[in-house]
Amino acid sequence: MGQPRNIERLFKGRHFVREVIVLCVRWYLRYKLSFRDLVQITAECGLSLAHITIMRWVKRLTLEFLKRWDRFANSAGRSWRVDETNVKVRGK
Numbered sequence: 745m746g747q748p749r750n751i752e753r754l755f756k757g758r759h760f761v762r763e764v765i766v767l768c769v770r771w772y773l774r775y776k777l778s779f780r781d782l783v784q785i786t787a788e789c790g791l792s793l794a795h796i797t798i799m800r801w802v803k804r805l806t807l808e809f810l811k812r813w814d815r816f817a818n819s820a821g822r823s824w825r826v827d828e829t830n831v832k833v834r835g836k
Contacts, residue, residue: 754808779798780795782798783795
């Protein structure tokens with residue numbers, strides 16, 4: 745039950761809708777877009793943002809995103825194998 749209150753605390757006092765904030769932070773982290781690229785993308789959707797605003801969102805929410813992602817991420821395992829590959833160089 746403490747989790748929804750924690751989420752509300754993260755977005756308290758923000759001027760934009762939670763979905764816009766989460767989308768900008770997610771795009772920044774996933775696709776390595778610059779803050780100015782995100783400003784242009786959101787401007788196409790009719791939103792007027794400053795790149796500093798997005799930078800503050802990223803700074804504030806990145807650790808929380810990582811904590812929540814780590815809960816759902818599955819480890820790949822301790823070992824992994826690659827099939828053999830034969831490469832011929834000059835016929836050998």
